[in-house]
Amino acid sequence: MATHTEQLTTEAAPTVRLRGLTRSFDGRTVLDHVDLDLPAGQLTALLGHSGSGKSTLLRAIAGLDHEVVGSGGLSAPDRVSVVFQDSRLLPWRRVLDNVLLGADGKEAAERGRAALAEVGLAGRERAWPNELSGGEAQRAALARSLVREPELLLADEPFGALDALTRIRMHGLLRELWERHRPSVLLVTHDVDEAIVLADRVLVLDQGRIGLDLAIDRPHPRSYRDPLLGEYRERLLAALGVTEDHTEDHTEDHTDDKNDKDQEVHQ
Template identity: 55%
Template sequence: MARELIAKVHGLTKRFGDRAVLSCLDIEIARGEFVALLGRSGSGKSTLLRILAGLDSAVEGEVRVEGKVSVAFQQPRLLPWRRVWRNVVLGLRERGRDRALAERALGEVQLAAHADAWPRTLSGGEAQRVSLARALVREPDLLLLDEPFGALDALTRLAMHRLVEDLWTEHRPGVLLVTHDVDEALLLADRVLVLGEGRIVAEHVLGHARPRTLSDHIDVRTSVLADLGVTEYATA
C-alpha cells in the first residue's frame, strides 16, 4: 500500500541574496510518520520548517502540504497578558468552545490545573508544554517542532521526550522535528535525515520498538555523527 504523504518537497531552493541555503532539496513525510532533521548550525533546518509552515513562500521548487499545520518553537512565545488557557486557543475559531478545548489540550500535557495561571508563573518546561497544547488543540495533520527542548534542562528534556512520544502515539500527526541533538532524534524518530550543503545528504531508518534506549542505536549514532562531520568522539 502506498504511503499517504502529508508533505512533499521537490527541488526546493531557497536563496538569501546570492546564497542558496537550500538547494534542490527533496523530502517527503507520510501521515503518522515521525521524522527528525539534523544538521549543523546555519544548514537551513529552521528555514525548511518555516517554508513547510507557510511562513516563507519566496522559494523555487515544489512544496505541497496536505491538511492543517501547527508549529511549536524553541521559545514558547506565550502572551504574558493572557492566561494560560487563552494562550492555548489563541487564534482558534471555535466560539463558545474555547475553554473546553483548552482544558482538554492542557489535560493532555498534564497542566489542566494551570488553565487560569499567568505565563510568568510557569517553569520553562511548563511553558513548553503549553506551547505543545496550543499546537495540538488545532488537531494538525503536520506538526512541526523547531528545537522545542533546546532551552530545557536535561531532566525536563527527558520528560518532554516521553510526553511528545505519547502525544504523537495518541494523535498520529506527521511530525518533523528539527534538532541539534542526535540522541533525541534517535529516541523519537522513525527516520533521521541529515541536512548538509542545502540538501539531504543521509537518511537513517530506525526500526526498534518503542520506548527505546540509546543502546538500541549505537551503530546508527556513530553513522549520524559521521554524517555531521563528527568522528573523533562518535563512539563515546
C-alpha cells in the same frame, strides 16, 4: 529501510511533498533542490549543523517563509502547527487563552482544557505565562499546537532551551502525544540522541540537501543505552561529519569518570 518508506508512500499521499525546493539568502544557497516526502503519521527528525538550513526548511513547510513560494514544488496540509524553541506564549493572556489563540467557539475551549490536561497542566488554565517554569511553558506550547488538531506538527528545536531532566520528560510526552493523535511530525534538532530516541526516521541536512535518510527500526520506548541505537548514532554522526577524534574524546571521558570514582573511593 528504503522499502519501508516506499511502502508508506504508496499507501497514501504524503502529508508533505517537496520537489526541488531551493532557497538562498543574498546569493548564499541554503536549500539546494531538496526533495522530500513526509508520509502521514510519521515522526521524522531532521538533523543538521547550526546554519545547515534546518530551520529554513521548517519555516518553508510552515508557510512562514513568504519568499520561498514558487522556487520549487511544495505541498503541505492546511492544518499545520508549529512549536518553537521558545514557548512563545503571549504574556498578556492566561495559559488557557494562549492555548486557544486562533481557535473559536465553546467547543474549542473544551478542547483547550483537554489539551492542557493531556500535557499535565490541568488546573493551571488561569495562570499567567510568566508564572510557569520553562518546561511548563513548553508544555503549554505543545497544548496550543494540539488544539488545532494538526495533520502536521512542525517542531523547531522545541526542547533546546530546557534543562536535561526536563528534556527527557518532554521526550516521553511528545512521543505519547504523537501516539495518541498521530500527526505527521517533523522535529528539527541538533541533538543526535534526541533524534534517535524519538524518531522513526532521521534525515540529515547537509550542504542544502538531504544527505542521509535513515529509518530507525527499534521498538519504543527506547533507551539511550540501547547498544543497537549506537550503530544508528555512529552513522548519523558520520553523516554530520563529526570526526573520529570526537568519539575518542567521548570514550576518554568515560575512562576519566572511572578514574575519578576510584579516587573518590580512596578518599
